[in-house]
Amino acid sequence: xxxxxxxxxxxxxxxxxxxxxxxxxxxxxxxxxxxxxxxxxxxxxxxxxxxxxxxxxxxxxxxxxxxxxxxxxxxxxxxxxxxxxxxxxxxxxxxxxxxxxxxxxxxxxxxxxxxxxxxxxxxxxxxxxxxxxxxxxxxxxxxxxxxxxxxxxxxxxxxxxxxxxxxxxxxxxxxxxxxxxxxxxxxxxxxxxxxxxxxxxxxxxxxxxxxxxxxxxxxxxxxxxxxxxxxxxxxxxxxxxxxxxxxxxxxxxxx
Amino acid sequence: xxxxxxxxxxxxxxxxxxxxxxxxxxxxxxxxxxxxxxxxxxxxxxxxxxxxxxxxxxxxxxxxxxxxxxxxxxxxxxxxxxxxxxxxxxxxxxxxxxxxxxxxxxxxxxxxxxxxxxxxxxxxxxxxxxxxxxxxxxxxxxxxxxxxxxxxxxxxxxxxxxxxxxxxxxxxxxxxxxxxxxxx
Numbered sequence: 001x002x003x004x005x006x007x008x009x010x011x012x013x014x015x016x017x018x019x020x021x022x023x024x025x026x027x028x029x030x031x032x033x034x035x036x037x038x039x040x041x042x043x044x045x046x047x048x049x050x051x052x053x054x055x056x057x058x059x060x061x062x063x064x065x066x067x068x069x070x071x072x073x074x075x076x077x078x079x080x081x082x083x084x085x086x087x088x089x090x091x092x093x094x095x096x097x098x099x100x101x102x103x104x105x106x107x108x109x110x111x112x113x114x115x116x117x118x119x120x121x122x123x124x125x126x127x128x129x130x131x132x133x134x135x136x137x138x139x140x141x142x143x144x145x146x147x148x149x150x151x152x153x154x155x156x157x158x159x160x161x162x163x164x165x166x167x168x169x170x171x172x173x174x175x176x177x178x179x180x181x182x183x184x185x186x187x188x189x190x191x192x193x194x195x196x197x198x199x200x201x202x203x204x205x206x207x208x209x210x211x212x213x214x215x216x217x218x219x220x221x222x223x224x225x226x227x228x229x230x231x232x233x234x235x236x237x238x239x240x241x242x243x244x245x246x247x248x249x250x251x252x253x254x255x
Numbered sequence: 256x257x258x259x260x261x262x263x264x265x266x267x268x269x270x271x272x273x274x275x276x277x278x279x280x281x282x283x284x285x286x287x288x289x290x291x292x293x294x295x296x297x298x299x300x301x302x303x304x305x306x307x308x309x310x311x312x313x314x315x316x317x318x319x320x321x322x323x324x325x326x327x328x329x330x331x332x333x334x335x336x337x338x339x340x341x342x343x344x345x346x347x348x349x350x351x352x353x354x355x356x357x358x359x360x361x362x363x364x365x366x367x368x369x370x371x372x373x374x375x376x377x378x379x380x381x382x383x384x385x386x387x388x389x390x391x392x393x394x395x396x397x398x399x400x401x402x403x404x405x406x407x408x409x410x411x412x413x414x415x416x417x418x419x420x421x422x423x424x425x426x427x428x429x430x431x432x433x434x435x436x437x438x439x
Contacts, residue, residue, distance in 0.1 A: 062400075
């Protein structure tokens with residue numbers, strides 16, 4: 001049991017922080033939290049990613065084929081996010097930007113599922129003390145945990161874009177919705193592209209040295225910042241529409 | 256740019272063949288141990304493989320002992336010793352063995368072939384594929400894919416079917432038989 005403690009503690013801490021940041025003012029019931037968190041969390045653990053990846057890597061080799069395999073895995077993750085969001089929309093009466101933190105919560109579930117799966121898979125491999133020095137595997141140690149936590153944050157941002165896309169679709173803003181979904185795809189795809197570049201293109205090998213300390217944080221900060229701006233813009237727009245609607249209602253009732 | 260030299264030693268015994276490799280980089284003058292591999296002469300299955308890695312904290316030795324249905328992997332690092340038993344299904348080859356397989360396997364007729372390879376460092380088994388892509392009077396060029404990576408291997412067509420060059424485009428280096436390097 002002890003060996004599962006570190007990833008479980010990390011997941012609990014991330015959940016507490018997430019609650020304090022997004023649900024402190026408008027609390028959510030524990031039951032709803034678990035429902036929304038566990039659905040994507042379990043989905044991502046149940047789907048045998050690494051087996052699919054291994055089967056495909058046994059068939060194809062080289063930069064472009066491996067990038068295509070990674071893109072395929074990114075698309076599967078986006079489908080999982082969409083399924084979870086569809087599940088959320090079905091079970092909640094909330095609509096519009098009110099749903100935004102719930103979409104982020106779905107991203108948290110999926111990101112934590114991915115974190116749990118990767119950490120258990122790599123960390124508890126019987127030869128783990130070798131990881132970090134091998135050309136075949138990821139870093140293990142605190143560095144690996146930081147990498148996985150940053151990837152978790154990127155999944156949350158990606159989920160935010162996807163959620164914003166859904167909100168915009170529901171409001172009939174199709175072109176903006178498509179743009180948000182493209183951004184959602186790009187968040188995961190840029191990460192996948194960088195990893196394939198430093199593994200398969202010698203010219204970009206230096207990326208591996210700066211991946212955790214600069215590329216992932218930069219992707220998260222820029223993606224997060226732009227997501228926040230898009231969310232505020234959407235919130236403002238919905239507020240303006242609400243005001244206009246209420247003016248119209250009061251105008252018509254006055255006449 | 257020449258990065259260094261690889262030295263391969265091959266010792267033939269009654270039932271086994273022993274391969275040893277060493278490398279010399281431009282900075283280091285003493286050859287450093289790279290790997291040691293013992294294979295069965297008859298069916299080319301691995302018996303033992305050892306790989307040495309230098310890290311700033313010291314040395315890592317990765318040893319794999321093969322038996323009929325399992326591979327025992329022992330890892331000795333400055334952080335301690337770890338052992339793992341991995342289930343394998345025959346026939347399986349060691350990661351270090353794949354460059355020697357095409358020339359040992361046949362008598363100059365380099366055929367398309369696929370085989371299972373154990374990568375002891377990750378404990379994962381991959382499917383390796385070798386296919387002939389080009390040939391001339393003296394040599395044959397093969398494409399080897401393993402775990403998403405591509406290698407191009409060029410062998411002599413006549414005995415002893417030496418490896419003339421190894422191109423690793425995904426790693427950014429080539430290994431060329433010294434006498435084959437053109438004079439500048």
